[in-house]
Amino acid sequence: MKLRNLVLSLVATTIAIVPFAVTQAQDTKEQFFPALVYRTGPYAAGGSGFWGGMEDYMALMNLRDGGVNGVMLKWEECETAYNSDRGVECYERLKNQGERGATVVHPLSTGITYRLIERATTDKIPLISMGYGRTDASNGKIFPWVFPLITNYWSQNTAKIKYIGMQEGGMENLKGKKIANLHHDSSYGKETRPVLEKQAEMYGFEIRHYPVAHPGLDQKAAWLDISRRYKPDWVILRGWGVMNPTALKEAARTGFSADRIVGVWWSGAEEDVIPAGKAADGYVAAGFHPSGSDFPLIQEILDIVHGAGKGNISPQRVGTIYYNRGIVAGIVTVEAMRTAQAKFGNIVLSGEEMRWGLENLSISAERIAELGADGLMAPLSISCADHEGGGPVKFSRWDAASKQWVEVTDWIPTDKSIVNSMIMDSSMAYASEKGIDPRSGMSMGSDCG
Amino acid sequence: MFYREVGQYKSSYRADQAIFPITNDRIGVMLILIVAFVVPPLSGNQYIMGPILTQLLVFGLAALGLNLLTGYAGQVSLGSGGFMAVGAFGCYNLVLRLPEIPIFIDFILAGLMAAAVGILFGIPSLRIKGFYLAVATLASQFFLLWIFDHVGWFTNYDPAGVASAPTTTLFGSLAEEGGVLGFLAPINVLVSGPNATPEAKYILTLSVVVVLALLAKNLVRGMTGRAWMAIRDFDIAAEIIGIRPLRTKLLAFAISSFYCGVAGALYVFTYVGNADTEAFDLIRSFTILFMIIIGGLGSIMGSFLGAAFIVLLPPFLNILASHFGEGTLSGATLANLELIIFGGSIVFILAVEPQGIARMWQIAKEKLRQWPFPY
Missing domain, CATH: 3.40.50.2300 (Response regulator)
Structure with missing residues (x-):
């Protein structure tokens, strides 16, 4: 009897799942972001705080502005538990979802970043490892798809x-x-x-x-x-x-x-x-950013997102370090999206178009103030060769x-004088081991000198 | 009804001793193999081929290795992670430094390296048994990982200690256009590195695993396996009937480590694409041990069933949660619920059938044989 029940319940769940495996077609324009989150395990505080901030920022864009220039932001969570194998599994599961696939991936783990560098390069999906990840990937000529933004290790x-x-x-x-x-x-x-x-x-x-x-x-x-x-x-x-x-x-x-x-x-x-x-x-x-919830932007999130009961984290944790890091990640991601939209139109962007946005990303002090995040982050400017930005x-x-x-x-x-030469040596060693030709001149695109 | 051996008479010892004496089993296994080789590559679904099936095969192979040692020969080991690491870093260095060797030979060589290391760490098994042996094998886990962490040569002096699989073809660099074995060039497909297709990686993994699993099945049916089981069940009696414990135990360690080593190499080359020592830590060794306990000790199929349970259930629950949970429960609750259900199902399986999923499968087959009659 027991066995029969077990078999029957297994069959029932399988049948129940099959319709969901098929992706439904969507009418509205939606930019898809995989959320490689970890809410369990010894590092749960970091994973839940960061994604709480990032998701709240994306929710603010949707609720307040009706998306970014009319394109709604959509995300799906996948629990990695900070485990590299599960990170790879999550990446593979989510990379093809959404209208034009995953736009950018925030692995939120140096280990998972290492696992994904080659995969993302093949799949042409930008990998943002903001404040973590492989340091020598700051050399955009060798690592065209990896962005250790703001400040690397x-x-x-x-x-x-x-x-x-x-x-x-x-x-x-x-x-x-x-x-x-x-x-x-x-x-x-x-x-x-x-x-x-x-x-x-x-x-x-x-x-x-x-x-x-x-x-x-x-x-x-x-x-x-x-x-x-x-x-x-x-x-x-x-x-x-x-x-x-x-x-x-x-x-x-x-x-x-x-x-x-x-x-x-x-x-x-x-x-x-x-x-x-x-x-x-x-x-x-x-x-690379302070804590605190006094920033106008965060007050707005509390008001609009949490006020509508759509918060992605308990309100007590809003304004903590990890939360604010997620907000900064949200700002950087959405600003890169805006940059790319300015060139390619207000469409759902592909990974390649998003990379263009990242490589031409420039967030000035005025723009930061305009966003209501004055003091939350330092101005940032990314280029094809420099995928870091050298933040203080x-x-x-x-x-x-x-x-x-x-x-x-x-x-x-x-101190860029120390770091730059080391990044150059290390990334060139990687390039020669892997047989990669550095991007230069024309191969970097007409906007990349 | 469909599963009944009535009327299948054996007229030779050979037929009686076949791996699958029942025709229905034989057809079933052939069908499964054909489906496994044909359907996933045709579907072209990278997610199914990569993280789901390849991962399952790699850890199934590692669990099979440990099962030979623990399930058949009765020697508890917590060193499987370490032996996987030997295979992984061994194979990485072979491919990196001797690209002429075909990759499947590299797998065998990496397995042999792991086997040699396994023999070394198996020596204490001659004096200590049970839990004490498990603790002694921990030494391999710590010692081996320490070496790979601190001797930069093993990871080609990568600053973060990550061994990243070079782009490799099936028959090695000699079989490339213009090489000595140039005539093999048209079938010399890429099997590792970022540009290798998921199909090629999956088929290679599947082939290696099928060959090794078949080998293991024959091994445990023959003299070696019987000697292992004799040692496991009563070592003094086994010694009295003429089984040499030294040779038998060390052979078990060697073959088990060989399997783990090949699994480690596959992990780096066909599954993830790169690895550092974190991938083979103590938790990995425990996980592999759990796989064979849940799947069934002393069962080839149990190793794969256990691996499937441990590897596939968490993502399965996660997918369930993301489809049914949206807008109902918070992400944190769902993530923790997943752990609770996973833990609960382990307890459930072991409470219902302490001999693991393989035993459940066996009971199911018995019932099917008599179906629709209860007796």
Whole structure:
């Protein structure tokens, strides 16, 4: 009996699903965005916050303006749980949906970005890895379809060393200092090791790497070694998800002061510090955008999107770091779409047309103010060769009493002199291994010099 | 009615010992194989061929490898991820540095490398058993991944430690136009790299898996498999009747690792296209162990059924959720519901049939044989 029920229910579900597998034809113009989200697992705070912001921004476009120049924004979620295999599965599932296929993909994971670079290149779908992903993909001549927008990992790292230098009273004082790089043992975590070693050589400081295995709950040995034996002047926390509060708690337990720890922007959200309680007080983290919900744009989202009960995240989390990152991603994506529409007309764009929009994207300070996001992001300009844009970095200190990030620096520009040559070397090595001819002149299109 | 062996008489030992002694089974398996080789490539659906079927085949093969060791020879191992990594990085380096070798030879060589490493890490099995052995095999997991992480040569000094499959043809560079084996050029299709068609990747994976599964089936029916099962069921008795534990156990480790190694190589070359050590971490080893427990220990088919359950159920639930859930529940609730249902169905299957899905399938066949009568 039981078996029969099981078989019958399986058959019933299959029959129920089949009609849904067929994509229905649509009358309205809809631009399709796959949402590779993760709402479960140790990194759920990042995935749900980012996509909450991004989806809220797209919902604002639909509700307030009736889409972008008449083209509605449509998205479908696919849960990856930050797992690379499932990321590939989600990408393949969603890439052909919508009228002209997926427009852009935000993998929201360095691991998934690596898995998708070649696939997206073959499928001609731009891959936006905003503030993460493969650093040398900033070279648009070698990676035509990958956009590590705003600031890549190596650039961020130069700003971080600059910040540490400022605290030490000048870059020359870095000589002989010891820095520990506590990193998540993944492609994300390992990404900055080469640039740190290069900078250590340049400025004469010592660097030691401490990899922490996923998910990062066990750091006792690493922190004992850092606090008792190595005794560095600074610790760079390159954590992710639950690894961050664990690191701050372990630091406090072993007596390492939180104000000597500098986090990257994937270690600098409210969800990373609140669980650590007092141990996080004074901890400083980088960011390419601040937190806060006082921006007119975010107030408008609260009003129009959340007011209509169409919010994609609980209203308490609106204005947090991850949420605002999603908003910035939404702005960048929609502005690129507008740029492409200006050339190709107000149609549903293909991946190729969207890439043109990204490569000619320019968001000025006036445009940011016009969007109601003054101070939320720095002006950005992308070209065919430069897929990053070289955005500056801001540092904020966590105040555990008021539970707020307090900005401690202005925008600190990154050091392109270090990063550019490294990107060139690394991407050319990739090109020669893969037999890729760099795009140049005519092959980059008439608008790409 | 359609599944009844009445009237099928065997007139030779050969016929009696066939892999599928019942004609209906034989026809069924042939049909499944024909469908598997023909229908997905004809449909041209990349999603079905890539992340669904290729992934299923790759992990089914890895589970089959572990099943030979754990299900047949009774040696619990948590090192499958590590052995997959040996195959993956081994094959990557072979293709990168010796492009002349045809890819299927590379798979075999990568499997042999994994087998050699497997023998090394199988040595403790001569002294320790059960859970203790499982813990001892963890060493391979940590040690191997550490090596691949820290010795840059294995990933060709990639800064992020990612081995990305080079563009490869079926017969290697010698069979290209103008090469020594140039006459093979017309059928020398691309099978890995971004420009290889999903069809080619899928067919290659399927062929490798079918050949290896057939080999495994024959292996466990013969002398080797019987020796493994004797060791599994009562090792002292097995030794007394003349089975050498050293050779038998190490052979099980070697062959199991060979299968895992080939699965790792397929993972990099025909499924994802690239991999770093994250892809072969401890969670992977556990997942493969769960596949064979759910699918059925000591069953070739169970390995694939278990892999199908673990690999396909989450996306299936996710697709269900995205179609039925829109506008009803929040995304977060749906994502967590998916985990709850997945976990619940594992408990359900193991509670209803502790011997796994393969046993369920067997019971279903028994019932079908007598159908429509209850006895």
